[in-house]
Amino acid sequence: MxxxxxxxxFRKEPIKFRRTTAKYLGRFSRRQQLxxxxxxxxxxxxxxxxxxxxxxxxGIKGFRINSQILPLKTHPEIGYRFEDLPSHxxxxxxxxxxxxxxxxxxLRTTFHPDQFILLSSPDNNVTQRSTxxxxxQSEVAQWVNADVINIHAGGAYGxxxxxxxxxxREIERLPEAxxxxxxxxxxxxxxxxxxxxxxxxxxxxxxxxxVHHHRxxxxxxxxxxxxxxALKTWNREPLFHLSSSLNAKGDGNPRNHHDTIDIADFPRCxxxxxxxxxxxxxxxxxxxxxxxxxxxxxxxxxxx
DNA sequence: AGCGGTCAAGTTGAT
DNA sequence: ATCAACTTGACCGCT
Numbered sequence: 001m002x003x004x005x006x007x008x009x010f011r012k013e014p015i016k017f018r019r020t021t022a023k024y025l026g027r028f029s030r031r032q033q034l035x036x037x038x039x040x041x042x043x044x045x046x047x048x049x050x051x052x053x054x055x056x057x058x059g060i061k062g063f064r065i066n067s068q069i070l071p072l073k074t075h076p077e078i079g080y081r082f083e084d085l086p087s088h089x090x091x092x093x094x095x096x097x098x099x100x101x102x103x104x105x106x107l108r109t110t111f112h113p114d115q116f117i118l119l120s121s122p123d124n125n126v127t128q129r130s131t132x133x134x135x136x137q138s139e140v141a142q143w144v145n146a147d148v149i150n151i152h153a154g155g156a157y158g159x160x161x162x163x164x165x166x167x168x169r170e171i172e173r174l175p176e177a178x179x180x181x182x183x184x185x186x187x188x189x190x191x192x193x194x195x196x197x198x199x200x201x202x203x204x205x206x207x208x209x210x211v212h213h214h215r216x217x218x219x220x221x222x223x224x225x226x227x228x229x230a231l232k233t234w235n236r237e238p239l240f241h242l243s244s245s246l247n248a249k250g251d252g253n254p255r256n257h258h259d260t261i262d263i264a265d266f267p268r269c270x271x272x273x274x275x276x277x278x279x280x281x282x283x284x285x286x287x288x289x290x291x292x293x294x295x296x297x298x299x300x301x302x303x304x
Numbered sequence: 305a306g307c308g309g310t311c312a313a314g315t316t317g318a319t
Numbered sequence: 320a321t322c323a324a325c326t327t328g329a330c331c332g333c334t
Contacts, residue, residue: 116313155315
């Protein structure tokens with residue numbers, strides 16, 4: 001069975017994750033900052049629980065957690081230790097409750113740190129800060145039983161081979177809690193599945209295969225072949241990404257995501273897989289539910 | 305209450 | 320050398 005995953009937020013369902021800015025918090029005393037952050041983190045733990053409940057009710061068995069779930073956690077000025085939040089014990093219990101709920105109902109959760117998290121940068125400060133962020137996300141991942149922290153390989157810095165070697169060295173230095181959750185995803189500008197597979201295989205880091213990115217930045221392998229290669233990198237349930245171009249035939253940027261998934265973009269060779277497919281579409285839960293219906297129909301036709 | 309400017313972060317590529 | 324794009328909604332401050 002395919003497990004479909006929703007990414008981070010909702011389109012219609014009134015479940016919101018809160019955030020704040022360093023600039024805004026900067027005007028308050030440290031005590032007030034921490035009180036404010038504590039409140040936001042608690043609201044986010046509560047929102048996550050409600051998000052998981054929504055997913056369970058609707059048969060959506062995967063949920064990607066926003067990387068700002070503890071806002072500004074590693075910010076150079078505003079960053080804080082979790083234990084410094086006034087309500088940290090309660091917040092932690094609330095996240096652990098999410099983890100229990102997810103396990104009980106077979107819901108899979110994942111993290112996808114954003115574009116600034118780079119293990120391959122030649123700038124040591126960048127990789128240091130990135131690692132700090134990965135550690136924070138792995139801590140929350142532990143509470144909520146998330147088994148994936150998925151990132152991209154980063155920039156080319158003029159030499160992809162040298163950069164990937166730097167990436168390998170950086171992986172070896174990661175704490176175990178990060179490394180056993182870490183995955184790499186092919187991107188739409190620089191690193192193809194073919195580029196990443198050697199690193200993934202050697203370092204035992206699974207490949208999150210994004211078929212839309214692969215269509216934007218091909219590497220000579222077709223979808224079937226790459227699917228098979230990606231599957232082999234997984235020592236747990238595989239995870240793939242699916243989205244549809246906003247401008248399939250227009251002149252806009254084809255890398256942008258559409259509201260929904262065009263069923264024509266769903267690789268037929270994925271139909272029989274026991275895999276999580278995270279649906280990247282602006283229509284969020286509406287798009288996931290629509291796709292689930294259409295894929296179900298497709299499977300029924302195929303077996304009939 | 306509603307609207308618009310703003311938001312931590314890095315890298316690439318257009319100008 | 321500079322700067323927008325990437326992607327993006329939600330927050331805050333002002334009206």
